Amino acid sequence: MGLEAFMKQDSNREKVERIFQRGVRVIYEEAFSFLSSDSLLMDKLLAMDKIPSEITSTFLHNLKNNTYVAEKDDLFQNNTKLDGQKYRALKTYLNWDPVTPGNFISHFTYRYRALSQLLWKRPQMKNTISISQISRIKTREELSIIGMVRNIRENKDGRRFLTVEDLSGSITILIPTTIPERGDIVCDEVIGIKGFPGTGGGILFANAIFFPEITPITWPVGERPYAVFISDLHVGSKKFMVELWERFISWLKEHKEVKYVFIAGDVVDGVGMYYKQNEHLDIETVEEQMEVFAKYMKQIRHDVKIFVISGNHDPNRDSEPQPVFPEVFGKPLKKIDNLEVYSNPSWIDVEGINILMYHGTSFDGVIDAIESIRNNAYHRPYLAQIQLLKKRHLSPIFGKNKIFPDKQDFMVINKVPHVFHTGHIHNVSLSSYKGVKLVSSGTFQNITDFQEKLGHEPTPGQFIVMNLSDGNSKIIDFSRIQ
Ligand SMILES: [Fe+2]
Secondary structure, eight states: OOHHHHHHSHHHHHHHHHHHHTTOOEEOHHHHHHHHTOHHHHHHHHTOSSOOSEEOHHHHHHHHTTOOOOOOSOTTOOOOOOTTOSEEEEEOOOOOOOOOHHHHHHHHHHHHHHHHHHHHTSGGGTTBOOHHHHTTOOSOOOEEEEEEEEEEEEOTTSOEEEEEEOSSOEEEEEEOTTOGGGGGOOTTOEEEEEEEEOGGGSEEEEEEEEOOOOOOOOOOOOOOOEEEEEOOOOBTBTTBOHHHHHHHHHHHHHOTTEEEEEEOSOOBOOSSSSTTGGGGBSSOOHHHHHHHHHHHHHTSOTTSEEEEOOOTTSSSOSSBSBOSOOHHHHHHHHTOTTEEEOOBSEEEEETTEEEEEEOOTTHHHHHHHOGGGTTTTTTOTHHHHHHHHHHTBSSOSBTTBOBOOOSSOTTBOOSOOSEEEEOSSOOOEEEEETTEEEEEOOBSBOOOHHHHHHTOOOOBTEEEEEETTTOOEEEEETTSOO
């Protein structure tokens, strides 16, 4: 049966409509011919739990021959059961496998698919087509595409030209100055674009852009204890402020309502991080720094659960995601019963509250690239946190921050957390965005010469305390507590 005759039959047309209602975006021509010649295959496709967004003939052949393997979204997941514990890692990273060239393709394809699925759900993205289809459109009607930004150029009058690509091809996008978010677009992120195609289909004149964004989240009802969020101790640095740590320990002894401490990385200062770092160190080996950090952890009340992730100064792989500390460095922490080490980043469920811990190394590149936050995010880190939530990615610009190209992209924010905890900036801030509590914890390290040169103003000794029953939080300034 020819395609035209096939679509004339009501039952076939209805099945094709049902396929598109299931989130399918493209059925390629060859695949459509294949599908129209095999009604059993059509039924098999509709019976799938999750239909891929793009239907190719290879996929259909695999489906027909039962050789199709669904892509799992949670290869890295360590979904340990609660088993009497009140916490579990919802998603933590375990991979130490070496990278292969093929990983890059899988990595970016995964990123594109995961983020474009979020965009397709948006009502503005209803009539999205693939880039390769644009040249075939005869009329000059408004259309939408979803693309990964390959590069950004700006001309003298402030208009921006993007090259974006999807799995079918690439196109130039002209972003006029009337689009206020044009300065927020960064390379390698996935965005939705609405606009009119130019003659020949080689350019799209945008009139709106969309980020994957988060949906608002509500706080689950329940009685829970308090949590403290800290980071960036930099043990081993001459600037580590031991008196602040001692005040923190005394405060914890008095505040029995606190049952959890979250530490978002840079637990030690490390060695060889920059030229002549040894001149700024009190402790010159990282093994010894970790031993001393472990000693400080043992000072925390034993009925408090401590969660630790790595930062860029810690002895771990220097590309993100960072797994747990390698055995040789993490050994001293293993002996501490009330301490759990997770990957950077990690999603942790604590008594029904989903906490996303990320050190924040990508902030430097993101703050530099985004015009609207460039001049103020080092004082208000929550502005950078909001950008990552909008982009649904913890490190959108590949290469600005070192990223390990796994077959899946672990840095995609698939799940919206209740709490987003970061460090790295050494500046405390507390805010919320669409119900997500934004926690940027301060530091125990005094201002360094490097930070002074950059004009940064760290807030040593200021940390966040949160009532996990309702999310109410406040900043405590230990530098003022005697
Ligand atoms: Fe730090």
